[in-house]
Amino acid sequence: MRAVVFACAVSGIPAWQKAGDCPGVECQEIPCAGGLDGLQVLEAFLAGAERVFVLACHPGACRSHLGTETVRQRVAYLQTELQAAGLDGGRLVLAHVSPDAGQRVRRILSGG
Amino acid sequence: MIVADRKPLAEILTLVRHAGRILLVGCQECVTVCLAGGEREVAELSLILRLARAQGRAQVDGPLEVITATVHRQCDDEFLAPLADQVANVDCVVSMSCGVGVQHMAAYFPHTWVVPALNTRFAGATIKQGLWEERCSLCGDCQLYRTGGICPITRCAKSLLNGPCGGSQEGHCEISADIPCAWQQIYDHLRTMGKLELIEEIVCVKDWSRARDGGLRRSVREDVS
Ligand code: SF4
Ligand code: SF4
Numbered sequence: 507m508r509a510v511v512f513a514c515a516v517s518g519i520p521a522w523q524k525a526g527d528c529p530g531v532e533c534q535e536i537p538c539a540g541g542l543d544g545l546q547v548l549e550a551f552l553a554g555a556e557r558v559f560v561l562a563c564h565p566g567a568c569r570s571h572l573g574t575e576t577v578r579q580r581v582a583y584l585q586t587e588l589q590a591a592g593l594d595g596g597r598l599v600l601a602h603v604s605p606d607a608g609q610r611v612r613r614i615l616s617g618g
Numbered sequence: 619m620i621v622a623d624r625k626p627l628a629e630i631l632t633l634v635r636h637a638g639r640i641l642l643v644g645c646q647e648c649v650t651v652c653l654a655g656g657e658r659e660v661a662e663l664s665l666i667l668r669l670a671r672a673q674g675r676a677q678v679d680g681p682l683e684v685i686t687a688t689v690h691r692q693c694d695d696e697f698l699a700p701l702a703d704q705v706a707n708v709d710c711v712v713s714m715s716c717g718v719g720v721q722h723m724a725a726y727f728p729h730t731w732v733v734p735a736l737n738t739r740f741a742g743a744t745i746k747q748g749l750w751e752e753r754c755s756l757c758g759d760c761q762l763y764r765t766g767g768i769c770p771i772t773r774c775a776k777s778l779l780n781g782p783c784g785g786s787q788e789g790h791c792e793i794s795a796d797i798p799c800a801w802q803q804i805y806d807h808l809r810t811m812g813k814l815e816l817i818e819e820i821v822c823v824k825d826w827s828r829a830r831d832g833g834l835r836r837s838v839r840e841d842v843s
Contacts, residue, residue, distance in 0.1 A: 545658070545661055588669070
């Protein structure tokens, strides 16, 4: 497993589905990026993921209204903790995507 | 409730640096409510400690095995007793309770090294999601009956007992525009309640012997002991 993606059901999942085959990348659907579970992120790194991506809606487009802000704060917190643990916090990536952004998801996953 | 914050990870890593196997114990009472030492925080710290140790950094000693448990209360023997077998098999216990629980654990298992993962901060309340604020300094001689339920000892930066200092500015304390002046709050509340006469009473020197200054405090109920 090279990477794990946590994708919001509204934006991230449709975009992921349009991205085509991404070998070594495992995708998990979450109802809203604001509900990102920090424990799952840490478990993914402990299981050997090189990177963890969170695909969230663009700010203002979140159906739960607060999801994009909540996930921003949660990712920032987790990055600080990862950094303190000696990992590069940049291995956890938050990206905002629209449901049809398959190409963009491909670029994000390949580090572009 | 007692409000605590988790210690920085670097400090906790230092506390467990010689351990190969630890028991990380949470508490389901106050520190669960203030999101510092409940079951979820135990799970999170367990993962992050293992991640850190798996990095093989020079200042730590290899991988760490973490056993986790969360008990109903760490400040009562009956909830610590069931941990005995697990405690016997670790190099160190890391307690995620307040300082009371840590001390109780250390006394209950006198041959085990027990360290705190939290900094115990204050007796306070939840103000909103993610914000806890101090409310009581445990002075042992409660004055709230004269101040409309607003504690001047805790909420006034100078613990004044006879009205505000000269620094009270438009409802704010002089130490910060973010902090309300407790005496303004007391005045406003007494006025709303029609009890402003209470503020006229001069409070004489308070008996601080019932507070920390009197040494170790005890509470006794002979009828139940
Ligand atoms: S007066 Fe004393 S006991 Fe009462 S709330 Fe204030 S510090 Fe606590
Ligand atoms: S401004 Fe108010 S709260 Fe601040 S020290 Fe003075 S009386 Fe106390």
